Each structure stands twice: as structure tokens, then as C-alpha cells.
Amino acid sequence: MIRVDVRPEPIDVAAELAAHDAGGHGASASFIGRVRGDDGLVELFLDHHPVLTARGLDELATQAAARWRLGALTLIHRVGAMAPGDTIVLVLASSPHRAEALAVTEYLIDRLKTDVMLWKRETFADGRAAWVEQREGDHARAERWD
Amino acid sequence: MRIAYFAWVRERMGIAEEAVELPTGIATVGDLVRWLATRDARGARAFAEPHRIRAALGGAMVGADAVIGDAEEVALFPPVTGG
Numbered sequence: 001m002i003r004v005d006v007r008p009e010p011i012d013v014a015a016e017l018a019a020h021d022a023g024g025h026g027a028s029a030s031f032i033g034r035v036r037g038d039d040g041l042v043e044l045f046l047d048h049h050p051v052l053t054a055r056g057l058d059e060l061a062t063q064a065a066a067r068w069r070l071g072a073l074t075l076i077h078r079v080g081a082m083a084p085g086d087t088i089v090l091v092l093a094s095s096p097h098r099a100e101a102l103a104v105t106e107y108l109i110d111r112l113k114t115d116v117m118l119w120k121r122e123t124f125a126d127g128r129a130a131w132v133e134q135r136e137g138d139h140a141r142a143e144r145w146d
Numbered sequence: 147m148r149i150a151y152f153a154w155v156r157e158r159m160g161i162a163e164e165a166v167e168l169p170t171g172i173a174t175v176g177d178l179v180r181w182l183a184t185r186d187a188r189g190a191r192a193f194a195e196p197h198r199i200r201a202a203l204g205g206a207m208v209g210a211d212a213v214i215g216d217a218e219e220v221a222l223f224p225p226v227t228g229g
Contacts, residue, residue, distance in 0.1 A: 008164055033229060046228070047153050048223060050204055075227060083172070109229055117202065118228025119153035131154045134225035 004061050006054045008073045008080035011087040016074055025094030026070040028072040032134040035085030040125040040141040046079040046088065053079070057069035060108055066095075066105070068100045075108060077118065096140045107145050147214070149178075151192070152223035155199065160194035168214070175201045178220060193222075200225055207209030 001023070011033060021028060035044045054123070061075055074092040082088060091106035112118075113134075120132040150163040172181050176196070183193035193199060196210070202221040203212050214220060 047154065047156075049150070049202070052202055052221065105155065113229035114226065115207070116226060116228050117152070117207075117223065118226055119224060120227045121153070129177055132227045134227050138229075 001013065002061050002065060003075070004054070004057045004068070004073075005076045006048060006057060006079055007076065011076050011078055013087055013090060016076065016090055018093060020072055020074040020092045020094070023072060025101075026096040027101040028093050028094040029071075029098070029105040029114050030093075031089070031091040032087055033089040033109070035082050035084050035086045035088060039071040041084060041122055042125050044082045044084075044086075044088070045121040045123070046077075046082065047118040048077075048079040048120065051078070053117045057112065060111050060115060063103050063111075064107055066143040068099075068104050069095050069106060073104065075112075077112070077116070079118070105117050110138075110141045110145060111139045135141060147217065148219045149182075149220045150219055152221065155192050155223050159161050173213055174210065174218065175203065175208060175212045175214060177212065178214060179222065183224075201209055 057075055061073055064070060064073065071094040074090065075134060076090045078088050091105050091108050095101040103105050121129060123129040124130060147163050147168060148163055151159045156162055172178055179193050179196050179199055182189040193211050200223055201208050
């Protein structure tokens with residue numbers, strides 16, 4: 001079962017894992033991305049497109065399913081305002097064997113940094129706010145999968 | 147046609163989207179960005195560095211040479227930073 005979602009509500013990792021794992025799978029891998037409170041960060045805001053962000057995640061899930069034997073996939077990205085410690089993104093990937101589950105997880109987290117319409121803005125305790133710049137290394141990682 | 151703006155492009159334009167009649171001669175995404183940069187002061191701020199602008203047309207990310215045609219929406223935004 002493939003589940004993809006974009007939502008402003010908090011991601012309940014335990015509940016999502018329970019739902020994902022209900023079928024029982026040979027191998028499951030996970031990635032949990034959380035807001036870091038570095039340098040006095042007080043808010044991370046994720047801007048998104050009301051239609052195309054979800055479509056981009058759907059397309060990544062479809063590509064992953066075509067490339068690897070997937071037993072189940074959960075791909076959830078939060079948007080809007082978040083605080084340090086909040087979960088931004090959750091990837092749960094299951095397959096008959098570990099190599100595929102791990103590869104799918106890494107593929108999805110690499111590609112969603114370059115292929116999906118999401119933008120981060122950081123606000124700090126001193127009032128500074130700045131949009132995060134894309135890192136060159138993110139492209140290099142994403143292109144490994146081409 | 148509708149133009150939708152995101153992230154700092156939206157902040158610099160001061161609006162999330164607008165409906166526009168494309169002037170004659172604006173055929174591609176690159177043409178549109180160059181036109182917006184010269185249209186008014188906020189456009190000049192948002193599109194001063196065209197190489198930092200990305201676009202989506204009909205639901206797909208496209209390059210500056212993509213032809214707008216009869217697309218309903220062009221989205222203009224900085225390089226994405228999700229994950």
C-alpha cells in the first residue's frame with residue numbers, strides 16, 4: 001500500500017508506523033527529518049504549492065514503486081509553521097529484503113530535496129528570517145539516482 | 147493566464163498570484179521572467195537574478211525555454227528546499 005500526504009498538522013510517527021506496518025513486511029526502513037534548533041532557530045516555515053507539491057510526492061512514489069519491489073510505502077511531508085523538534089518529513093519503505101527498503105528510503109529523501117515544490121524559511125530568536133538556499137550537495141546526491 | 151509566486155519570489159512581488167494578459171512576443175518562461183523584471187519595481191526586485199528562478203508549467207517543472215502556450219498557470223519560484 002502506498003500512502004502519500006502533504007499536511008499542516010503534526011506527523012504522529014508512532015501512529016504512522018503502526019498503520020504502515022499493519023500488513024507485516026520482511027524489511028522496513030525509515031527516515032525521520034526533524035526541525036533543528038541550530039543558531040537560535042525558533043520557527044521553520046515550509047511553503048508549498050496547493051496542488052503540485054502533492055503531485056510531486058506522488059510522482060516520486062510512483063517512480064520508486066516502478067524501480068524497486070515495494071511492499072508498502074508511507075511518504076508524508078509537513079508544511080506550514082514548525083518548531084524545533086517537530087517532524088518535517090517521514091519516509092517508511094518496506095520490501096521483501098533490506099537492500100531495497102533502504103535504497104527506496106534514500107532515493108525518496110534525496111529526490112524530494114530537488115524535485116518537489118517545497119521551500120524552507122528560517123526565523124531566529126533575534127527576529128532574523130531567511131529563506132534557505134539550495135545546497136549543491138543536494139543536487140549531487142539526487143543525481144546519483146539518474 | 148495566471149502567474150503564481152512562491153517563497154521569496156512571492157514576498158518580493160507582494161502577491162501570491164495574479165492574472166495577466168501576456169504581451170505579444172512573450173512566448174517562453176524566460177521571456178515572461180524578463181518581462182516581469184522590467185514591468186515594475188517589485189518585478190525588478192523579484193527577478194533581478196533570472197538564474198535563481200525556477201518554473202512549473204502545467205504541473206511539471208520546466209526550463210526557461212519552455213513555451214507557455216495556452217497554459218492556465220505558470221508558477222515562478224526559487225530552487226526548492228524541502229526534505
